[in-house]
Amino acid sequence: DAKTTQPTSMDCAEGRAANLPCNHSTISGNEYVYWYRQIHSQGPQYIIHGLKNNETNEMASLIITEDRKSSTLILPHATLRDTAVYYCIVRPNYGGSQGNLIFGKGTKLSVKP
Amino acid sequence: GAGVSQSPRYKVAKRGQDVALRCDPISGHVSLFWYQQALGQGPEFLTYFQNEAQLDKSGLPSDRFFAERPEGSVSTLKIQRTQQEDSAVYLCASSLRLEGSGYTFGSGTRLTVV
Numbered sequence: 001d002a003k004t005t006q007p008t009s010m011d012c013a014e015g016r017a018a019n020l021p022c023n024h025s026t027i028s029g030n031e032y033v034y035w036y037r038q039i040h041s042q043g044p045q046y047i048i049h050g051l052k053n054n055e056t057n058e059m060a061s062l063i064i065t066e067d068r069k070s071s072t073l074i075l076p077h078a079t080l081r082d083t084a085v086y087y088c089i090v091r092p093n094y095g096g097s098q099g100n101l102i103f104g105k106g107t108k109l110s111v112k113p
Numbered sequence: 114g115a116g117v118s119q120s121p122r123y124k125v126a127k128r129g130q131d132v133a134l135r136c137d138p139i140s141g142h143v144s145l146f147w148y149q150q151a152l153g154q155g156p157e158f159l160t161y162f163q164n165e166a167q168l169d170k171s172g173l174p175s176d177r178f179f180a181e182r183p184e185g186s187v188s189t190l191k192i193q194r195t196q197q198e199d200s201a202v203y204l205c206a207s208s209l210r211l212e213g214s215g216y217t218f219g220s221g222t223r224l225t226v227v
Contacts, residue, residue, distance in 0.1 A: 034215075043117070043204050044156065046215025086153060100146065100169075101156030101206075101216065 003027065005095045009108040012082075017077040018105050022088030025069040032093045033064060034101070035073045037084040044087065044103075047073065051093075078111045085109075115139075117219035119193045119205050126195045134190045134222045138207030146216065147180055147190050150205040156204050164186060195226045 005023040012018040024033065032051050036044040048055055048062045050071075055062045061074040075082055087106040118137040126132050138145050143164055148156035149172075158172040163186035173180070177195075182188040192199055202223050206216040 036215075041220070043206070043218030043220050045218070049215070085155075100157075100158045100161065102158070105153075105155055 002015055003090050003102070004101065006086070008105070008111070009016070011110050011112055012075075012078045014080060014113050015077055015113055017107055018078040018082065018111070020073040020075075020088075020109065021072065021087050022073070023070045023091045024088070027068050027090050028092075030092050031090045033062065033068075033071050034089040034091060035062065036087045036089065036103075037082075038087070038106070039081075039084040044101075047086075049093075050113070069085050078109075080111050080113065083109060083111045105110045117205055117207055117217050119203075119219035119222050121224055122220065123219075123223050123225075125227060128196060128226055129194050130226075131215045132195055132224065133192065134192075134203050135220060136188045136190070136205030136226070138186065138188070139204065139209070139217055140186070142207035142209050144208040144210075144216070145182060145188050146150075146206045147188070148206065149174075150202040150221070152201075159190070159203075191227060192224075195224075197226050200226045201225055 032049050034049040035047040038044045048060050050062045064071045085106040085108050087103050089101050120135045145162040147159040149159050150156040160180045161169040162182045165182050177193045179191045202221040204221045206218045208216045
């Protein structure tokens with residue numbers, strides 16, 4: 001079972017910041033927080049990941065609370081192309097099947113003009 | 114190629130028919146995963162390869178499902194005697210290293226069993 005809880009759906013106005021929350025209260029010390037998104041009819045796409053520090057890349061920012069029990073993915077200026085299902089996943093940062101991604105149902109983000 | 118390629122993109126099979134789904138990972142990628150995604154659900158793990166070795170097949174739903182990666186590159190997921198509940202999108206993902214960041218997914222094969 002997924003170890004994260006996310007809202008089922010969210011709306012965001014185009015050009016505004018989209019803030020997607022995720023609860024992972026049972027996260028272990030060696031587990032990272034990963035975010036993927038899945039645009040309709042495509043495979044999931046990696047966005048960002050982090051352990052305890054906030055992270056930023058060209059796609060998004062990841063804010064992890066100090067107790068690591070929750071996080072927020074921020075899309076600073078959402079566009080219509082950001083409409084997708086966003087998955088928050090916790091997993092250890094090593095490979096093999098132990099690094100398998102366990103997806104929940106994610107948050108369906110709808111960006112509206 | 115630049116990404117993970119899966120074929121066919123769509124497959125309609127009659128119940129009882131055998132199907133084979135192909136995954137071409139990014140060249141040189143060591144790890145390869147297969148996932149099954151039912152409508153409205155997140156992807157679910159099926160099996161994992163490290164090069165040509167199938168190290169984990171715990172997610173395969175029945176012995177009708179079989180996967181191989183004989184030369185450590187292209188992988189095939191075979192489903193024998195397909196049933197309606199096998200209808201789903203089958204996703205393949207690969208990764209360069211054994212550990213670390215993101216996996217690259219293909220666009221999947223949508224299997225419809227009628």
